[in-house]
Amino acid sequence: MAGTIVLGIALVVTILVGWTWQRGAKAKAALAAKYPPPGKLVNVDGYRLHLNCRGQGSPTVVIEAGAADCSLAWGPVQREVARFTRVCTYDRAGLGWSERSPQPRTAHNLVEDLHTLLARSGVKPPYVLVGHSLGGLFVRLYAHEHPDQVAGMVLVDAVHEELFLRYPEAFNSLRQRGLKPMAWFLRLGQMTVAAGAFALAPKLYPQQMLSFVPEEARETYLGIMSADAKCLAAVREEYGAVDDYHASVRAAHITSLGDIPLIVLSHGQTQRVPGLSEEVNQQKEQTEQQMQVELAAQSSRGKRIVAEKSGHLIQLDQPELVIDAIRQVVEAAHAGRA
Numbered sequence: 001m002a003g004t005i006v007l008g009i010a011l012v013v014t015i016l017v018g019w020t021w022q023r024g025a026k027a028k029a030a031l032a033a034k035y036p037p038p039g040k041l042v043n044v045d046g047y048r049l050h051l052n053c054r055g056q057g058s059p060t061v062v063i064e065a066g067a068a069d070c071s072l073a074w075g076p077v078q079r080e081v082a083r084f085t086r087v088c089t090y091d092r093a094g095l096g097w098s099e100r101s102p103q104p105r106t107a108h109n110l111v112e113d114l115h116t117l118l119a120r121s122g123v124k125p126p127y128v129l130v131g132h133s134l135g136g137l138f139v140r141l142y143a144h145e146h147p148d149q150v151a152g153m154v155l156v157d158a159v160h161e162e163l164f165l166r167y168p169e170a171f172n173s174l175r176q177r178g179l180k181p182m183a184w185f186l187r188l189g190q191m192t193v194a195a196g197a198f199a200l201a202p203k204l205y206p207q208q209m210l211s212f213v214p215e216e217a218r219e220t221y222l223g224i225m226s227a228d229a230k231c232l233a234a235v236r237e238e239y240g241a242v243d244d245y246h247a248s249v250r251a252a253h254i255t256s257l258g259d260i261p262l263i264v265l266s267h268g269q270t271q272r273v274p275g276l277s278e279e280v281n282q283q284k285e286q287t288e289q290q291m292q293v294e295l296a297a298q299s300s301r302g303k304r305i306v307a308e309k310s311g312h313l314i315q316l317d318q319p320e321l322v323i324d325a326i327r328q329v330v331e332a333a334h335a336g337r338a
Contacts, residue, residue, distance in 0.1 A: 024196010031199055031227035035220050037097035039071075039090075044116045050097035051090045051121050055082030059126040059151045059333050061326055062118065063089045066133030067242065068235040070096030072217040073132075077315050080323045085330050088123060090114065094234025096224065105241045107248040111142045126151035128329050130322075131158050132315060134242065136295075137249045144254045152261040152329035153299075156322055157312050160291035161249035168283045174275055179239075186236035190229045198226035212313055255298065261332035262299035263325040266292040268308035301332070 039052025052071055053060075061081055063074050071089035081087040092110055093101035103109045118127075127150055131139035136158020143150040164172060189206070192198055198205050202222055213221045225231045266289060272281045296304035305325065310317035 027199035035223040053088040057085035061087040064131040064135030125149035128152040132156040151333035190232040194229040262302035264296040
């Protein structure tokens with residue numbers, strides 16, 4: 001009798017899983033059709049990356065998003081920058097509309113992805129590179145490896161490669177303890193997307209993962225994240241590679257960006273971490289602000305602006321500051337070429 005009940009339950013579960021998978025596949029296909037890429041997919045060594053360019057003019061502004069982020073986070077800024085020059089956003093491999101890469105997820109490989117993407121798309125230098133958070137590491141590494149292509153830079157609350165070396169030990173310990181649970185959380189999400197559950201019931205998607213996307217883009221972001229498990233797979237890999245990214249940039253010994261026009265935008269609102277004492281939070285904040293000063297000093301024409309009303313997401317909290325900083329750097333780059 002017990003064996004019959006167990007067999008019956010197993011049969012019901014199998015039917016439910018099969019039904020969800022079949023319905024989910026159709027729902028995922030419908031989402032992919034509903035939210036096509038706004039730009040173009042460009043073949044980069046056997047896989048395609050999404051590039052979205054708007055506007056006209058030179059130098060071209062190229063925007064590098066933060067950790068696990070994609071081009072959708074920059075829609076409002078891109079619209080305004082396109083009024084005075086050409087501006088391109090893109091998605092790193094696996095994120096947004098971009099396909100996954102068979103190459104290891106290293107800082108150097110990601111920089112070369114962008115270099116190849118721009119070349120094959122006919123987006124010619126000079127570039128003004130804009131990097132938010134982790135993207136700041138990548139644009140500085142790009143400028144280090146291709147200095148003749150970079151006419152200016154805007155760093156938006158960018159991270160410094162010595163960040164985890166100089167943070168308070170209490171924060172680093174807390175962060176290390178959180179890495180494994182985060183990886184499991186993202187893997188579970190990846191499996192849920194693969195089964196089609198988020199496509200069938202979008203409200204199940206963790207709302208905290210939408211907080212770094214402008215309100216106007218959240219429906220689209222939710223759609224593309226729910227349509228293909230490769231997105232959350234890339235998010236998991238990106239977070240897992242963060243320490244390696246920092247180590248790679250440290251190994252490059254980028255101490256100077258020369259004399260390019262550089263604006264460093266720093267958050268003005270303290271980013272308090274739950275579970276840490278006020279003293280440790282203050283130490284963390286002082287460390288971050290000191291490194292922002294050091295980043296601005298990497299160019300003889302560098303300056304730092306504090307976004308007093310912003311947290312880490314300055315492009316959402318005070319987009320006008322980001323737009324104005326890009327305008328200033330573009331104009332300075334023009335003057336330098338005159």
